[in-house]
Amino acid sequence: MSFAMQKNGEVVVVDVAGQLIVGNRQELKQKVLDELEKGERKFLIDFSQTGYIDSSGLGVLVSLSKKIREQGGELRLSNLNDDLKTLFELTKLDTLFQITDTRERALQSF
Amino acid sequence: MSSRPDRGGTPLLDSLHVALELEIPSDVRYIERVVEVVTHQVSRLAYHPRQVTLNLPVALTEALSNAILRGNADVTQRCVRIHCDVNRERVILEVVDEGSGFDLLACMQDPTSPENIVREDGRGLFLMARLMDRVESFTNHGNVVRMTLHRHD
Numbered sequence: 201m202s203f204a205m206q207k208n209g210e211v212v213v214v215d216v217a218g219q220l221i222v223g224n225r226q227e228l229k230q231k232v233l234d235e236l237e238k239g240e241r242k243f244l245i246d247f248s249q250t251g252y253i254d255s256s257g258l259g260v261l262v263s264l265s266k267k268i269r270e271q272g273g274e275l276r277l278s279n280l281n282d283d284l285k286t287l288f289e290l291t292k293l294d295t296l297f298q299i300t301d302t303r304e305r306a307l308q309s310f
Numbered sequence: 311m312s313s314r315p316d317r318g319g320t321p322l323l324d325s326l327h328v329a330l331e332l333e334i335p336s337d338v339r340y341i342e343r344v345v346e347v348v349t350h351q352v353s354r355l356a357y358h359p360r361q362v363t364l365n366l367p368v369a370l371t372e373a374l375s376n377a378i379l380r381g382n383a384d385v386t387q388r389c390v391r392i393h394c395d396v397n398r399e400r401v402i403l404e405v406v407d408e409g410s411g412f413d414l415l416a417c418m419q420d421p422t423s424p425e426n427i428v429r430e431d432g433r434g435l436f437l438m439a440r441l442m443d444r445v446e447s448f449t450n451h452g453n454v455v456r457m458t459l460h461r462h463d
Binding site for chain 2: 222251252255256260262283290
């Protein structure tokens, strides 16, 4: 499991490799909050290398979205596989996030 | 273990039954490895890929997380035991902690309601109930959460 961050124009892109679950969610949260603290406002989390997400992982995404919005920024998500789409649909979090099929389209949408 | 048909043409898988017993300290870092061990066995019995990559991993992660953080109050010295009983028809997973138990129905809330959807917590039991066919909670030498999932092709 790892979280790789890179800057693409004005957007901070985070790649989640492996699972996003109770044991590592704080690491993702802290990395994104550190960037927010430094002044970054546009965030894209890409799930093309992600296995599964548990309720803690979903909760961290909700929390980050709220904190980023409070600072006038935006968090978008891309590349959810069918399993992850099902999770977002079950929890109705697909209505809370802007989710894009590809990273490229997500980057263009900011 | 093999999927080779026997002489009567019945797949050998049909008569297979796998039972696993695992025990871990109350530490969330063990969760991923337990999920790997369990899903590996289930995948060998030709369950639907989605059951192996979504239903079981997420539901088991939730049950383990609850057992470690709530049941055992994150006290590392307390153990969590996992029983996995799987055949070609169903998987039964039991997660046992040293806590006093909880009322499953009373703790269940709807995380999709407008007032809850923006909350960070409260989706764990909901996901277990949605992803498994049956979820029960009872006390038997510890607090037990039992989850059952029937095999789909």
